[in-house]
Amino acid sequence: MNGKDRKANPVALIPFIVFIVSYLGIGITLIANGDPMGFYGFKSPIAVLLGIIVAFLILKGNIEDKFDVFVKGCGNENIIIMCIIYLLAGSFSAVSSAMGGVDATVNLGLSIIPPNLIAVGIFVIACFISISTGTSVGTIVAIGPIAVGFAEKTNIPIAFIIATLIGGAMFGDNLSVISDTTIAATRTQGVEMKDKFRTNLGMAIPAMLITVVLLLIFGRPEVVPVIENLEYNIIKVVPYVFVLVTAVAGVNVFVVLTLGTVLSSVIGLYYGTFGLLECSNIIYDGFLGMFEIFLLSMLIGGLAAMVQEAGGLDWLLNKIKGFVKGRKSAEVGIALITSIADAATANNTVAIIIAAPIARNISEEFQVDPRRSASLLDSFGSIMQGFIPYGAQLLMAVQFTNGECSPFDIMPFLWYQFALTIIVIASIFFPFADGYIKKNPWDFEKWQPMSETKKQAAENKA
Template structure:
């Protein structure tokens, strides 16, 4: 077992009171959703703006935490201005711009039509899973993928004689595949920036954990997803060149190109293709980019404000108190990883937003990594995986609500849940990857230096931890 060489957190300042602002934030966000849901409001958990819930938590912190007003302001601004927080916010904006321009020039329609044209009707379920997985992987948005594919997948299922709930489960699973794995998804950005790791490193670990569940899902759908009576589907028009921006972003990001260059290059390529084919003008491209920026306003503000709130809570000893409690059930490196996964799962169930869950848990997970020498690249993958698992399963999540809304009452979330095969398999292999670390080969070749908080290949300092 790996051993730590620094004193335990029990020797540091710890305060249960310091956690109250965080609890207020979560309570307001969750409580408003429950109340609105009881009143029958649609999308109840998404009505109260999350940034305002964090503001209420911040106000609570200013009221109850010790110190002068100027000291609290300085701590709050320090958290908001953290380099990881600022970088995360800028990446959100650029990812929004890329997705918006690509959609405006017809990239999503081209991808969906390309798939439906070449998929035999008897394999519509597996085809829908692959199409949605590609779109969510390319755009980084599970909701956006469901919105793009759902209205097409449901009538395609009905026309081909397929099980409607099964096909809807395929849409949901494909959407969560990309939400979890995509280089430019909100969850990846939040997980990598809060843990201080490179996106390509998290992707490599995440890929090996998700690969087997995805392949098994495809095999299951090939054998058990065929309709009893097959009705041929009509062909669709598409221009394959409009898929290129998504491929460009995927390939260059995996190759290790700087994420800002990846997103800027993808946006420019999408814009040029749109202009060439007459779908965009220079001005409409700029407008689409800015619309993408505006679409990220909520998560931008939430990340910024929560960064400040987390710093105040940490400074007052709240994070150390939580770690002290977690340490009572953690016995080593593997149980520490389980703790990170459990933390992400429970938080997502509570707030019904996987990105919010990762932002809330990021600082605690980072401290657990430091305490138990869990590689933060693995931690980033676990945060993303387990938050996405439950985001896809909770009946009150945006993904499930939007998807079932397209069925106009024919199918409920509880009809879809038995067919979310990929998500269940991902949960199994997520746990297996902790006890049988088959996805850690890259990590072992370049271990993490906990002294410098960088991979050893990027550090000039010797390793400062013992290995079993």
């Protein structure tokens, strides 16, 4: 297989289709058989492995050439960097949680917020915890029982309070510098996390404020819950604040996560929460917690390289370009690809990894700022993931209601997702959220890879 001789080839997309159809089909089958978490019963790396086997069987070329392309795809610089960040994020999250950081943050928030504003409080606390920990599911697990308890003590419907919690969880999932979705979106588009974060703020903050106003108007309980004195140690909240502030300030993400893990470890050791050996095991457990997404990213990197080398992505890109006429329609294309991929896989990180190569090609062709394309990937991945009734977020949240509501009961109250959808779509046609981008224009000449013609000219000149 030779990149210079590559032609657009729809057949090369079959391995990708096998991956998505097998993952989607088995998930639906498990749900139909009574497993509410069916989409998470069949591991995505196995589905990718099926696609890889098909790629080796049907794509042209000898086995050695195909294997060489596959391995280079797995070992792509951005893939490896992304995987290392996953590991560091996992270690920080595990140690910070083990030393009591999540409990301290929840109790601190509940101690500050007035009882008559409990719906707003649940939302704001979820926003802070999710943006600090980088996990929407973890946020839901941490706050879910508390949210349901408050709903039971007031006249606030459980579906309403759960939807409020999910909205806050998805806010942080979209913005957090240690979220796997943010890591995937930034690394694949070649941008810094701080830049993507600042680009996203122009959309996420208005959506959050709209949600807060709606909750202030419609979320006040007639029966004010009694919140007992909650114990917390402010020191245990410090690592989350440290990681958030230093990452946004532009400190190297490897340094941020490493120092964050060390800080949480020192706090845990000082308070006797765990010993030194146990701390090392917790860090390793954090690594293991990222194993699936680590393996998935590497395998999809290899599969994508094979599909691209065989002309599959070129064919798909040509089809997308059929309706893309400029920057606005290019951004619409990125949004649609990401949303469809998430609906098919029920995993926004997987969706971003799938859509990212196409998004980057579209960005290069139509000069969509890569900070903007990374923001769109993460935003629409989070929007769809926080809305689909078979996603982990809604399914996990429903578990705390003891059967009192279903994902479909929750969906009408997902106000943050609705607000974010409207604002992000509006930002495509009216770029009101591009203030940071306008102040810091992107150098497309340095970002775009050289074409073969440019490479040849540069070599001749040399």
